[in-house]
Amino acid sequence: MKKRLMRDSSVLYLDANVFIFAALNTEDYGDKAEALLERIQQGGEKAVTSALTFDETFWEVKRNRELEKALETGEAMLYFPNLNIIPADREVVLSAIQIIRMYNLAPRDAIHAATAIMEKVDFIVSTDRIFAKVKELKWKSL
Numbered sequence: 121m122k123k124r125l126m127r128d129s130s131v132l133y134l135d136a137n138v139f140i141f142a143a144l145n146t147e148d149y150g151d152k153a154e155a156l157l158e159r160i161q162q163g164g165e166k167a168v169t170s171a172l173t174f175d176e177t178f179w180e181v182k183r184n185r186e187l188e189k190a191l192e193t194g195e196a197m198l199y200f201p202n203l204n205i206i207p208a209d210r211e212v213v214l215s216a217i218q219i220i221r222m223y224n225l226a227p228r229d230a231i232h233a234a235t236a237i238m239e240k241v242d243f244i245v246s247t248d249r250i251f252a253k254v255k256e257l258k259w260k261s262l
């Protein structure tokens with residue numbers, strides 16, 4: 121088992137709904153998502169997410185607003201400071217299949233969980249409580 125290096129700040133995995141709430145500012149989750157993203161942007165915390173998050177966020181913003189807002193949101197994600205976007209490659213998907221078997225998660229959620237586990241994050245941040253049942257993760261709501 122690899123020994124974990126000490127870090128100055130926590131590393132968070134951001135589920136797509138963090139970006140969606142920040143972009144659409146729905147309910148009070150929008151303010152919480154914006155505050156979290158601001159902390160990450162300023163270097164208070166570091167974050168990772170899956171390339172799949174771009175797809176989910178873009179689609180939801182386009183569906184609720186317009187193409188231009190979806191493009192703006194997607195580009196902001198790609199250039200966001202202190203955010204690392206992880207490819208959803210074969211290794212991640214193979215791990216996701218195991219997570220589906222173990223926890224009966226939907227494929228997208230399993231890809232998010234697999235990415236978070238592989239990146240050894242401190243917490244997965246999501247409004248989706250389904251991640252709390254994955255014992256390899258620590259789930260934190262917005």
